[in-house]
Amino acid sequence: MADTGVAAVEGVEVHSEEGSLVFHPMDQFIVKPLFGEAGDPVGMLTLTNATLWMALAVLAVIALFVLGTRGRAIVPSRSQSVAELFYGFIYKMVEDVTGKDAIRYFPYIFTLFLFIFFANFLALIPASFSPTSQIAVTAVLGFGVFIAVTVLGFVKNGASFLGLFWVSAAPLALRPILALIELISYFVRPVSHSIRLAGNIMAGHAVLKVFAGFAAIGAVAPLAIFGIVGIFALEVLVAAIQAYVFTILTCVYLKDALHPHH
Numbered sequence: 001m002a003d004t005g006v007a008a009v010e011g012v013e014v015h016s017e018e019g020s021l022v023f024h025p026m027d028q029f030i031v032k033p034l035f036g037e038a039g040d041p042v043g044m045l046t047l048t049n050a051t052l053w054m055a056l057a058v059l060a061v062i063a064l065f066v067l068g069t070r071g072r073a074i075v076p077s078r079s080q081s082v083a084e085l086f087y088g089f090i091y092k093m094v095e096d097v098t099g100k101d102a103i104r105y106f107p108y109i110f111t112l113f114l115f116i117f118f119a120n121f122l123a124l125i126p127a128s129f130s131p132t133s134q135i136a137v138t139a140v141l142g143f144g145v146f147i148a149v150t151v152l153g154f155v156k157n158g159a160s161f162l163g164l165f166w167v168s169a170a171p172l173a174l175r176p177i178l179a180l181i182e183l184i185s186y187f188v189r190p191v192s193h194s195i196r197l198a199g200n201i202m203a204g205h206a207v208l209k210v211f212a213g214f215a216a217i218g219a220v221a222p223l224a225i226f227g228i229v230g231i232f233a234l235e236v237l238v239a240a241i242q243a244y245v246f247t248i249l250t251c252v253y254l255k256d257a258l259h260p261h262h
Contacts, residue, residue: 025209029133029202049129050137057119057131065114086114090247097251102258108148109254112141113247120201120239124232132242133202135194142194145250153257164260193249200242204235 033040034047042048064086068079076084090110094102116132123130131137153161165182167175208231215224 025206025213028129028205028209031134050131050134053122053129054115054119054131054137057115057122060118060122061114086110093248094251097248098255098258102251102254105254109247109250112145112250113243116141116197116246117240117243120243121236123201123205124235124239130201130205133198133205135198138194138198139190141197141246142190145193145253146190149250149253149257152254153260156258157260161257161260164256168261189253193246197242197246200238204231204238207231208235 031042031048031050033042034049034052064079065083068077069083071077071080073080087110090113091103091106094106094109098105119130119132122128123132153164157163165179165186167178167182170178208228211224211227211231215221215228217224
């Protein structure tokens with residue numbers, strides 16, 4: 001039989017002259033109980049693989065910023081240098097994008113960045129699980145930002161926060177139409193904010209699994225291995241970029257809440 005590839009929702013089946021190979025690139029995203037079998041019911045209090053890897057991301061942040069900086073040396077250690085680099089980078093981002101009056105919200109933004117960053121990178125460990133590939137996780141982060149900045153906008157500005165949707169620089173006849181577009185785009189923010197992160201992480205891990213499956217076929221194994229190396233390097237970049245994008249968009253939304261007038 002000639003070599004063919006058949007893609008399906010439940011998996012990928014590859015036929016070759018040497019036999020048949022079936023692998024399931026989406027299986028890695030299944031939330032499973034830690035103590036039990038796949039397919040067992042998962043409740044609100046069930047400890048799952050997602051719970052475990054989110055907890056490990058939190059522990060990694062604590063290890064770096066609590067244990068790694070406990071000495072607070074004038075000449076910093078490596079871990080303290082890394083922690084200070086993260087701190088300075090995000091602090092500068094908040095200050096530049098949102099303004100000095102937003103520095104009080106820096107701890108929240110910094111926490112978001114660190115959680116996403118470490119969750120993304122821990123997910124690159126073989127046989128790990130990626131919580132940021134789950135829309136349930138990224139939606140909580142995205143809608144959390146949306147609700148927080150919306151409430152803050154009304155608290156800080158009152159009804160004048162609605163000026164965010166009124167483009168006063170546009171011709172009067174176009175302002176109602178632009179206001180409707182601005183309103184729709186505003187409510188789409190949390191959806192795009194969460195789907196962007198989950199989609200990018202899920203896509204990269206799925207492609208890695210596909211290449212890993214092809215590596216089991218002797219005829220294409222060398223090409224598949226080179227593909228794995230290339231995709232993995234790209235995933236390292238994506239892991240950092242997606243944490244950065246989520247954070248900088250949070251800063252942009254916060255700026256709109258603090259300074260809503262066009």
